[in-house]
Amino acid sequence: MAEEKRRYSGQSFEDRQTDRRARLVRAALDVAGRFGLEGxxxxxxxAEAGLTARYFYESFPSRDAIFVEAYxxxxxELLEDIAAHIDKRDPVASALTGFFAVLESHRGxxxxxxxxxxDHGPAMKxxxxxxxxxxxxxxxxxxxxxxQIAGTLGAILQIAKRWIAGGFAEPVANVVAAALPFTKVK
Amino acid sequence: MAEEKRRYSGQSFEDRQTDRRARLVRAALDVAGRFGLEGxxxxxxxAEAGLTARYFYESFPSRDAIFVEAYxxxxxELLEDIAAHIDKRDPVASALTGFFAVLESHRGxxxxxxxxxxDHGPAMKxxxxxxxxxxxxxxxxxxxxxxQIAGTLGAILQIAKRWIAGGFAEPVANVVAAALPFTKVK
DNA sequence: CCTATCTGATAATCTTGATTGTCAGATAGT
DNA sequence: ACTATCTGACAATCAAGATTATCAGATAGG
Numbered sequence: 001m002a003e004e005k006r007r008y009s010g011q012s013f014e015d016r017q018t019d020r021r022a023r024l025v026r027a028a029l030d031v032a033g034r035f036g037l038e039g040x041x042x043x044x045x046x047a048e049a050g051l052t053a054r055y056f057y058e059s060f061p062s063r064d065a066i067f068v069e070a071y072x073x074x075x076x077e078l079l080e081d082i083a084a085h086i087d088k089r090d091p092v093a094s095a096l097t098g099f100f101a102v103l104e105s106h107r108g109x110x111x112x113x114x115x116x117x118x119d120h121g122p123a124m125k126x127x128x129x130x131x132x133x134x135x136x137x138x139x140x141x142x143x144x145x146x147x148q149i150a151g152t153l154g155a156i157l158q159i160a161k162r163w164i165a166g167g168f169a170e171p172v173a174n175v176v177a178a179a180l181p182f183t184k185v186k
Numbered sequence: 187m188a189e190e191k192r193r194y195s196g197q198s199f200e201d202r203q204t205d206r207r208a209r210l211v212r213a214a215l216d217v218a219g220r221f222g223l224e225g226x227x228x229x230x231x232x233a234e235a236g237l238t239a240r241y242f243y244e245s246f247p248s249r250d251a252i253f254v255e256a257y258x259x260x261x262x263e264l265l266e267d268i269a270a271h272i273d274k275r276d277p278v279a280s281a282l283t284g285f286f287a288v289l290e291s292h293r294g295x296x297x298x299x300x301x302x303x304x305d306h307g308p309a310m311k312x313x314x315x316x317x318x319x320x321x322x323x324x325x326x327x328x329x330x331x332x333x334q335i336a337g338t339l340g341a342i343l344q345i346a347k348r349w350i351a352g353g354f355a356e357p358v359a360n361v362v363a364a365a366l367p368f369t370k371v372k
Numbered sequence: 373c374c375t376a377t378c379t380g381a382t383a384a385t386c387t388t389g390a391t392t393g394t395c396a397g398a399t400a401g402t
Numbered sequence: 403a404c405t406a407t408c409t410g411a412c413a414a415t416c417a418a419g420a421t422t423a424t425c426a427g428a429t430a431g432g
Contacts, residue, residue: 013377013378016378038224041418041419041420042419051380052379052381053420053421054379054380054381054422054423055379055380057421057422062420062421063419063420145364146348147345147348147349147356147360147361147364148364150341150344150345150348151341151342151345151364151365151367152341153344154340154342154343154344154347155336155337155338155340155341155344156340157340157344158336158337158339158340158341158343158344159333159336159340161336161340162332162333162336166332170333174333178331178337179333179337181334181371181372182341182368182371185367186367199408202408227389228390237410238409238410238411239390239391239392240392240393240409240411242391243390243392248390248391249389249390249391
């Protein structure tokens with residue numbers, strides 16, 4: 001909507017292309033956040049971005065490609081936001097607070113993150129594994145046993161899912177309080 | 187294969203129908219265990235069961251219907267097997283041991299259980315929620331906070347996933363040892 | 373004004389897989 | 403042997419959605 005003026009050389013066409021690409025990624029994240037990856041068609045992404053399929057394939061070779069890109073973008077933003085929240089005094093608790101706070105403020109992207117991504121192709125699986133490793137460094141910085149790290153991560157993610165399913169009813173502080181003990185498991 | 191003799195009235199036709207239905211459910215569980223729900227087509231289920239599509243729709247109105255049934259069957263069997271393992275002395279630890287032991291011996295059905303089932307329709311979602319409640323009684327019998335229960339369950343499931351991803355390399359005892367502390371979180 | 377390029381919309385194509393329908397051969401009860 | 407029913411295989415239909423192709427109108431630079 002918001003019908004951009006047609007003046008297509010206010011910006012160079014590369015700039016416009018880049019714009020479109022970015023709009024598509026945003027749209028994909030948005031739609032996937034509402035309907036899940038499976039429920040996100042190319043048509044829906046394009047409609048959300050106010051573009052048509054032609055532009056989609058101008059920037060991405062396939063639907064899966066944009067999913068991977070959207071996921072990585074959300075991942076990066078989430079990690080950055082959390083990093084900004086970290087307090088040296090108590091890195092784990094503050095990271096946790098940052099994590100849940102960001103989820104609460106970006107409810108769309110949040111959902112994409114918490115899905116099981118192992119069943120959406122190898123690229124997605126790899127991206128999700130990388131994310132897992134990065135989060136592990138935040139939430140279980142000194143754990144060495146892979147299974148234990150998995151447990152901590154699983155606990156936090158499942159708590160987040162339940163929280164989201166309940167409509168973010170609990171205040172962040174409560175959620176953090178529930179999750180924190182799971183980071184302390186010896 | 188194993189070409190059953192055609193003698194279709196050795197059993198009444200109702201019996202044969204019931205047989206076919208059961209074979210289909212087994213097959214669905216098996217294929218889903220190998221390829222995931224999305225990767226499980228009606229054709230694949232039928233091939234695995236040694237039957238054809240006609241019989242599929244004789245017993246099930248849709249593909250989703252058999253998924254729900256297969257999931258519930260696996261759920262029941264898993265819970266029964268765990269129940270058989272429970273030791274009154276230390277119910278949680280023994281339930282955990284039973285859980286992982288069963289996963290190890292039934293690797294196919296195991297996978298179906300650990301998937302995120304929220305994105306396969308409302309019936310599946312409901313079934314998975316029920317399962318969650320039953321498992322919570324086993325693994326977190328005295329917890330009262332929903333978020334904490336979620337955390338414990340999430341930890342155990344994630345540990346199981348990681349274990350499976352690693353090809354069941356760790357012995358069950360180690361996996362139980364990694365998971366047990368997560369059931370003790372206060 | 374002309375024209376090459378860009379844009380937006382729409383339609384055509386292709387794939388995949390579910391769901392139905394048809395049919396000849398097999399079986400068992402009579 | 404006769405016939406109604408059951409069986410297995412296969413083709414036909416339908417739908418959804420990805421990917422491509424087409425086309426008329428808009429724009430800007432010369």
